[in-house]
Amino acid sequence: xxxxxxxVRHVAWLARLRLTAHEERxxxxxxxxxxxxxxxxxxxxxxxxxxxxxxxxTLSNVYRPDEVRSWPELREVVQAAPQQRDGLFAVPRVLPxxxxxxxxxxxxxx
Amino acid sequence: xADAVEVVIGLEVHVELKTESKIFCACSTxxxxxxxxxxxxxxxxxxxxxxxxxxxxxxxxxxxxLALNCKVARYTKFxxxxxxxxxxxxxxxxxxxxxxxxxxxxxxxRVDGRMRTARIRxxxxxxxxxxxxHDEVTGETLVDFNRCGVPLIEVVTEPDLRSPREARxxxxxLRAVLQYAEVSDCRMQEGSLRCDANISLRPRGATDLGTKxxxxxxxxxxxxxxxxxxxxxxxxxxxxxxxxxxxxxxxxDEGRQVTVPLRTxxxxxxxxxxxxxxxxxxxxxxxxxxxxRRSLPELPSQRMARFQAEYGLPAYDAGVxxxxxxxxxxxxxxxxxxxxxxxxxxWVMGQVxxxxxxxxxxPEELNFEPERLAELLRMVDEGVISVSVAREVFEEAVSTGxxxxxxVEEKGLEQLSDTGALAAVVRQVIEExxxxxxxxxxxxVKALGFLMGQVMKKTAGKANPQLARRLLEEALATERxxxx
Numbered sequence: 001x002x003x004x005x006x007x008v009r010h011v012a013w014l015a016r017l018r019l020t021a022h023e024e025r026x027x028x029x030x031x032x033x034x035x036x037x038x039x040x041x042x043x044x045x046x047x048x049x050x051x052x053x054x055x056x057x058t059l060s061n062v063y064r065p066d067e068v069r070s071w072p073e074l075r076e077v078v079q080a081a082p083q084q085r086d087g088l089f090a091v092p093r094v095l096p097x098x099x100x101x102x103x104x105x106x107x108x109x110x
Numbered sequence: 111x112a113d114a115v116e117v118v119i120g121l122e123v124h125v126e127l128k129t130e131s132k133i134f135c136a137c138s139t140x141x142x143x144x145x146x147x148x149x150x151x152x153x154x155x156x157x158x159x160x161x162x163x164x165x166x167x168x169x170x171x172x173x174x175x176l177a178l179n180c181k182v183a184r185y186t187k188f189x190x191x192x193x194x195x196x197x198x199x200x201x202x203x204x205x206x207x208x209x210x211x212x213x214x215x216x217x218x219x220r221v222d223g224r225m226r227t228a229r230i231r232x233x234x235x236x237x238x239x240x241x242x243x244h245d246e247v248t249g250e251t252l253v254d255f256n257r258c259g260v261p262l263i264e265v266v267t268e269p270d271l272r273s274p275r276e277a278r279x280x281x282x283x284l285r286a287v288l289q290y291a292e293v294s295d296c297r298m299q300e301g302s303l304r305c306d307a308n309i310s311l312r313p314r315g316a317t318d319l320g321t322k323x324x325x326x327x328x329x330x331x332x333x334x335x336x337x338x339x340x341x342x343x344x345x346x347x348x349x350x351x352x353x354x355x356x357x358x359x360x361x362x363d364e365g366r367q368v369t370v371p372l373r374t375x376x377x378x379x380x381x382x383x384x385x386x387x388x389x390x391x392x393x394x395x396x397x398x399x400x401x402x403r404r405s406l407p408e409l410p411s412q413r414m415a416r417f418q419a420e421y422g423l424p425a426y427d428a429g430v431x432x433x434x435x436x437x438x439x440x441x442x443x444x445x446x447x448x449x450x451x452x453x454x455x456x457w458v459m460g461q462v463x464x465x466x467x468x469x470x471x472x473p474e475e476l477n478f479e480p481e482r483l484a485e486l487l488r489m490v491d492e493g494v495i496s497v498s499v500a501r502e503v504f505e506e507a508v509s510t511g512x513x514x515x516x517x518v519e520e521k522g523l524e525q526l527s528d529t530g531a532l533a534a535v536v537r538q539v540i541e542e543x544x545x546x547x548x549x550x551x552x553x554x555v556k557a558l559g560f561l562m563g564q565v566m567k568k569t570a571g572k573a574n575p576q577l578a579r580r581l582l583e584e585a586l587a588t589e590r591x592x593x594x
Contacts, residue, residue, distance in 0.1 A: 014192070054390065060390050062390050064136070065165060065166070071150035074150075077149065077154060089146070089255070090250045091250065093249050093251050094242070
């Protein structure tokens with residue numbers, strides 16, 4: 001159950017965490033230990049036991065009715081963002097991906 | 111394309127469900143509101159908030175799954191699909207992974223007069239994402255979260271479609287079924303029905319799939335078919351040149367009518383799904399599911415069969431009309447008032463669809479009562495107006511909202527069916543045009559057309575053509591006998 005420093009680096013990147021080389025080695029070791037500890041569960045015989053999808057075994061089917069209610073503090077909620085422009089949230093430019101790149105191009109061409 | 115190659119297409123379709131409020135919060139789902147006016151701490155992903163599932167969204171998703179002949183799960187749950195992109199404020203999308211709402215369905219559709227079936231792999235519930243706009247001037251990305259949290263179902267087909275035409279026909283049938291089942295408006299132009307397509311080629315007879323391309327941004331039936339045609343040609347050319355295709359995501363560029371590779375991050379598919387801890391699982395009562403099944407209306411394929419059997423419509427007519435529930439309702443209501451199905455069908459496919467298409471309208475936007483069309487057709491049968499006048503009256507009635515009968519009276523469009531008055535006009539025409547009259551009497555039958563034209567001209571096109579022709583022929587024959 002070893003987690004290599006490369007895997008730690010990859011997972012850290014997915015989570016947008018910046019780790020030092022020391023931290024990568026440290027977490028690689030700690031994560032390996034944790035996984036090894038949990039792996040003990042693999043020794044259990046679970047033949048014929050239904051998989052558990054959710055830990056809340058007795059609670060299910062919690063719903064709300066389809067009713068519209070506007071949030072009363074709409075202005076505050078939008079203004080909580082660090083940057084806005086004309087009611088839109090402004091964020092650092094993202095690499096256009098998927099439909100956005102093409103539609104942006106179409107708008108320019110059209 | 112060489113016959114030795116087989117085209118393999120599978121679709122992933124996203125459909126917005128017709129709820130009033132969002133899937134996990136009480137914000138409105140209305141389309142076209144000013145940006146960020148339908149948001150709250152839940153759909154904006156503020157810390158400490160908890161989502162609660164909208165029961166209506168679950169019910170509509172089950173309805174859709176049943177209409178697509180799926181097996182609905184007894185037990186189902188939500189999962190987090192993790193990725194960082196500013197259209198999702200939480201950093202993950204609430205979706206379903208390994209226990210989807212429904213699986214193993216199928217949908218039958220008609221293409222070029224043949225019935226085909228595509229299997230549905232799964233139908234699952236998820237939340238929609240926000241909308242991004244890229245400001246070229248400031249270089250910023252701007253986000254509107256009104257759409258974020260609108261309930262969606264994702265419908266995934268097996269790779270069972272064998273041509274771009276089949277893919278289009280499948281999508282058209284899927285839209286019709288979902289509209290009939292009243293789960294979605296399916297407005298492609300508003301994004302409430304969106305489609306990605308996976309396409310690959312393989313030697314005919316092979317069972318392994320070739321290297322596929324995933325095509326995004328297919329926001330009309332035409333775009334879907336055109337983009338896939340382009341891909342078939344592109345992939346065929348590449349394979350003939352002995353090139354190796356790469357697994358990639360491409361987008362349809364409507365302006366240039368080509369697909370272009372899209373930049374995608376390699377890690378984009380590393381979603382690290384895990385069960386959504388903020389939502390409890392769902393155990394669906396089979397009796398509730400059965401109730402929903404029983405409440406499903408007649409679906410397009412059943413209605414098409416009935417239109418052929420009950421009204422004697424040709425398969426083509428039935429197919430065109432049932433493609434839209436509104437149009438099919440309009441047809442049936444009209445036939446109730448004017449029991450000549452084939453005539454009504456001709457008018458619905460010709461005049462009504464022609465009017466809608468010329469103005470880019472959906473059948474739902476038609477502002478014309480079926481009773482009015484029945485009234486118009488009766489006036490034709492009664493000889494009050496000619497078919498060509500009826501067509502003009504239709505256009506005017508649809509655009510002004512006035513009743514056809516009122517329009518005919520107001521504009522004096524009634525046909526001249528008064529034998530006495532028409533006979534006088536005929537006499538006059540015969541007197542004024544001795545030369546064609548002579549020609550006709552010498553056996554030049556064609557001269558009758560000219561004389562008919564003169565009668566129509568004198569009556570400003572209102573002469574009842576059958577009556578005018580009869581009177582003209584009679585007058586010419588009698589006078590021939592009188593002439594020595």
